[in-house]
Amino acid sequence: MTAVIVYCFAALAVSALLCTLRLVRGASLADRVIALDSLLIVVVAAIATDAARTTRGTYLEAMLVVALIAFIGTSTVARFIERRGSR
Secondary structure (H helix, E strand, C coil): CHHHHHHHHHHHHHHHHHHHHHHHHCCCHHHHHHHHHHHHHHHHHHHHHHHHHHCCCCCHHHHHHHHHHHHHHHHHHHHHHHHHHCC
8 A cells, every 4th residue: 555655645746847947838728727726636536645645634625625725726717818819
């Protein structure tokens, strides 16, 4: 089980690095929003992996908060992009 957890954390670290790179070098605002949303999904997956490693459910609230922030932020920016493009 430990090898699987280490592999998951390594894959999540690479994913977070690639999302951060896309966030910095994004061509447009929409690219950056998608990269940020993907990065927040990676954070939620890392919290879930850590919760599985420690076999505790105390991290579930943190996962919920991060997921809600990601959803609300992405929805808000998407609405901003949509209104800005219609002018």
